[in-house]
Amino acid sequence: MTLRIGVVGTGAIGRDHMRRISKTLSGGEITAVTDVNLESASLAVRELDLNAEIFPDDASLIASDQVDAILVTSWGPAHEGTVLKAIEAGKYVFCEKPLAVTAEGCMKIVNAEMRHGKRLVQVGFMRRYDSGYVQMKKAIDNHEIGEPLMIHCAHRNSEVNAAYTTDMAMTDTLVHEIDVLHWLVNDNYKSVQVVYPKKTRHALEHLKDPQMITLETEGGIVIQVEVFVNCKYGYDIQCEVVGEDGIIKLPEVPGIVYRKDAQLRVNLLTDWKQRFIDAYDKELQDFIDSIRETGEPNGPTSWDGYVAAVTAGACVTAQKTGEREPVRLGVKPEFYKEIGKTKEII
Numbered sequence: 298m299t300l301r302i303g304v305v306g307t308g309a310i311g312r313d314h315m316r317r318i319s320k321t322l323s324g325g326e327i328t329a330v331t332d333v334n335l336e337s338a339s340l341a342v343r344e345l346d347l348n349a350e351i352f353p354d355d356a357s358l359i360a361s362d363q364v365d366a367i368l369v370t371s372w373g374p375a376h377e378g379t380v381l382k383a384i385e386a387g388k389y390v391f392c393e394k395p396l397a398v399t400a401e402g403c404m405k406i407v408n409a410e411m412r413h414g415k416r417l418v419q420v421g422f423m424r425r426y427d428s429g430y431v432q433m434k435k436a437i438d439n440h441e442i443g444e445p446l447m448i449h450c451a452h453r454n455s456e457v458n459a460a461y462t463t464d465m466a467m468t469d470t471l472v473h474e475i476d477v478l479h480w481l482v483n484d485n486y487k488s489v490q491v492v493y494p495k496k497t498r499h500a501l502e503h504l505k506d507p508q509m510i511t512l513e514t515e516g517g518i519v520i521q522v523e524v525f526v527n528c529k530y531g532y533d534i535q536c537e538v539v540g541e542d543g544i545i546k547l548p549e550v551p552g553i554v555y556r557k558d559a560q561l562r563v564n565l566l567t568d569w570k571q572r573f574i575d576a577y578d579k580e581l582q583d584f585i586d587s588i589r590e591t592g593e594p595n596g597p598t599s600w601d602g603y604v605a606a607v608t609a610g611a612c613v614t615a616q617k618t619g620e621r622e623p624v625r626l627g628v629k630p631e632f633y634k635e636i637g638k639t640k641e642i643i
């Protein structure tokens with residue numbers, strides 16, 4: 298059966314996902330669309346030449362018998378309500394991050410899903426589908442570098458707009474490292490600390506940039522992440538895991554090598570969508586395939602959404618106190634223990 302998908306939110310990533318589901322991926326079909334701005338929903342349907350019904354709101358879209366799964370790509374604060382309604386209706390959900398903007402909101406979703414009794418929700422943490430991270434995970438799981446001891450990361454954007462605030466460096470930017478790194482090393486975060494290096498002259502007055510974050514895991518791994526969102530030179534994601542027996546590093550994005558004007562040069566990407574374009578395709582294909590094959594989504598879970606919210610929240614607190622702040626997750630429910638393993642999909 299084709300998975301019939303209803304889309305809630307037709308902004309930038311919503312349209313991008315609609316395009317990939319309808320033009321690139323297989324096994325899924327967009328049958329319903331809504332947005333707070335119905336003109337935007339109609340335009341997206343017209344632009345992609347879809348045969349999809351426009352619904353006035355998320356509740357009516359979720360109730361439609363033409364919809365098996367909901368793609369939640371609206372504004373972050375609207376996610377929680379839509380996901381809860383979808384679970385209540387027993388429908389599958391692919392929710393872009395954040396699952397909810399608070400840890401309490403994520404926990405409500407975790408509890409609703411457990412009450413439902415079967416997994417319905419996948420969260421859009423696409424880095425777990427990036428071939429570089431997948432290869433690193435395989436190397437760690439196969440003990441190729443012994444026990445991981447330290448991780449050095451950088452998350453750099455060329456620039457950000459005026460709406461970007463200091464706490465968004467944790468909730469919108471670092472959140473991708475928060476998700477992928479605990480998955481990479483199979484460990485939980487114990488504490489976080491944030492320090493501010495000398496500020497770049499390229500950051501607007503209200504924004505502290507760059508920021509250095511130290512995360513410590515329960516197993517004692519120390520992770521340092523530089524978030525630098527006005528780096529000026531491109532979009533650059535770095536990750537190096539130092540183990541007892543060796544070091545592994547995220548591969549550089551391939552590009553042709555120029556020998557010109559007495560220089561050796563490789564162009565860098567400037568667009569995050571391009572950097573992770575394959576991972577976005579794979580995460581949604583995995584969502585569609587795993588539901589069709591097993592009746593449950595296979596990717597990052599509601600619990601992973603909760604872990605991200607708790608950890609990002611602790612980071613925001615740490616920004617204010619300058620202290621090392623605890624990450625209090627509680628016990629992972631049995632319901633989430635054996636699932637959420639990303640398939641080998643390089």
Ligand code: NAP
Binds near residue numbers: 331371372422
């Ligand atoms: P965007 O361009 O602002 O799109 C959000 C869309 O949702 C807009 O069309 C907005 O309408 C609509 N909307 C707002 N509130 C809504 C509601 N209550 N019900 C239905 N629709 C509503 O933002 P975006 O960049 O696409 O981001 C959307 C979400 O995806 C965000 O949570 C973001 O964090 C996440 N995201 C994730 C990644 C990733 O790498 N995984 C990348 C990009 C974005 P108006 O324009 O009229 O307000």
